[in-house]
Amino acid sequence: MPSKPKVPGLIKGLGVTMSTMFRTLKDGANTVQYPHEKETPPTRARGVIALHEDNCTACMLCSRSCPDWCIYIEGHKQLAPPRRAGGKPRQVNHLDRFDIDYALCMYCGICVDVCPFDALFWSPEYEYSEPRIADLLHDKTKLGEWMETVPEAPELEVGAQKK
Amino acid sequence: MGLVDRGRMPAPLTKLFNMGRSYSMWVYQWGLACCAIEMGAAFGSPRYDVMRLGVIPLPASPRQADLVVVSGTVTDKMAPAVKRLYEQMPEPKYVISMGSCANCGGPYWDSYSVTKGVDQIIPVDVYVPGCPPRPEALLEGIVLLQQRIKNEDMAAKWRNEEFTTLQKTAALEKAKSQPAPEPIVVGGGPIE
Numbered sequence: 339m340p341s342k343p344k345v346p347g348l349i350k351g352l353g354v355t356m357s358t359m360f361r362t363l364k365d366g367a368n369t370v371q372y373p374h375e376k377e378t379p380p381t382r383a384r385g386v387i388a389l390h391e392d393n394c395t396a397c398m399l400c401s402r403s404c405p406d407w408c409i410y411i412e413g414h415k416q417l418a419p420p421r422r423a424g425g426k427p428r429q430v431n432h433l434d435r436f437d438i439d440y441a442l443c444m445y446c447g448i449c450v451d452v453c454p455f456d457a458l459f460w461s462p463e464y465e466y467s468e469p470r471i472a473d474l475l476h477d478k479t480k481l482g483e484w485m486e487t488v489p490e491a492p493e494l495e496v497g498a499q500k501k
Numbered sequence: 502m503g504l505v506d507r508g509r510m511p512a513p514l515t516k517l518f519n520m521g522r523s524y525s526m527w528v529y530q531w532g533l534a535c536c537a538i539e540m541g542a543a544f545g546s547p548r549y550d551v552m553r554l555g556v557i558p559l560p561a562s563p564r565q566a567d568l569v570v571v572s573g574t575v576t577d578k579m580a581p582a583v584k585r586l587y588e589q590m591p592e593p594k595y596v597i598s599m600g601s602c603a604n605c606g607g608p609y610w611d612s613y614s615v616t617k618g619v620d621q622i623i624p625v626d627v628y629v630p631g632c633p634p635r636p637e638a639l640l641e642g643i644v645l646l647q648q649r650i651k652n653e654d655m656a657a658k659w660r661n662e663e664f665t666t667l668q669k670t671a672a673l674e675k676a677k678s679q680p681a682p683e684p685i686v687v688g689g690g691p692i693e
Binding site: 367368369370371372373376377379383385405406407439440441442443444445464465466467468469470471474 | 547548549550553554604605606610620625626631632635637638640645649
C-alpha cells in the first residue's frame, strides 16, 4: 500500500509556522519584558503580609497558629489613660516586636485568616529578594510600610450589613 | 594572566569584564521540588523569558555553568550531591537560593531529613523569598545579582574575601594612602 504523500503535510506545517510568525510580528511577542514592564499580579495574589499596627493587640494567635513559627511577637502590658475623665487607667497589651521571617514563611495565610482584629493583610508585592538572609526578617516598621501596597477591599454585596 | 587576582586591572576594563560576566551567565538549574516549576516558567516559558537578560538556562554540565539556582527542598540525601556539583563549577560562580525550602528549610524546618537551608552547604549570593516565588520574583533576584556583579571587586573574590564593591575597595585604598591624622593631645605637652 503506497504511503501517504509527505509533501502537502510539510507545506501545511510551514504554513502554520509562517502564520504564527506573521502574527507575532504584527501583534508583538507574548513576552513581558521584566525589568522594564511588569505585569500586575491579581489583587488576591499572596506576595507579602502587611501589618496594621493599630489593630494589633499582641494576642499571639497568628504566631501560635503559624505552621512554620515564622512570626515573632513580644509585647508587654501597660496602663493606658482612662477613656473618660474620672475613670480607672486600663491595662492594654502593647506590641513591642512583631517580626515575620520571610525566609521561613510559606505564604499559607493562616495568620491572616486567624487574626480576630484584622491586623494582617495580603499584598501582591513580590520584589524583595535580599543578598543577606537576615534582611528577610521584616520588622514592625517594614511590615507597616507594606500596608501601602495592600489593595482595596472588594465591594460588599448588595444588602450586606455595614457597621 | 593573573591581572584580575592581583587587582592590577584598570578600572574601565574591570567594569567591562563585570558587565560581560553579568550579562552572560549560564545557569545550572538545580530544580528539586515545587520551586522547579516556577523556575521552569521563568527559564523556559516565552512569557517570563530569562534569555533576554543574558542568562542561558542550557549548560550541558555544571562545569560549563556560572550560576546555579537551587530551587526546592534540599534533603539530607541530596546534600552531598549539591556540594559536589557546586565544587565542579569553575570560578567565578554565583548561587541563588530560590524559595523558602532552599533559604532555610521553609515549611519543613522541623523535619529529620531536610537540610535547613542550602547555605549550610554552599555560599549563597541572593535569596529569593516565596513559596514558591513568582517567576518574576526569580527574575528580580537575577537582576539583583546582575547589579551586584556589575559593581563587584573581582580581585577580592579571587582572594576568597567577602563580597566587596569596587567603590568600597577604592575608598579603602584612598583611606590607607592618606596619612593617619595627628592625635589631638589634650592638656598640652608629653606625659612626664
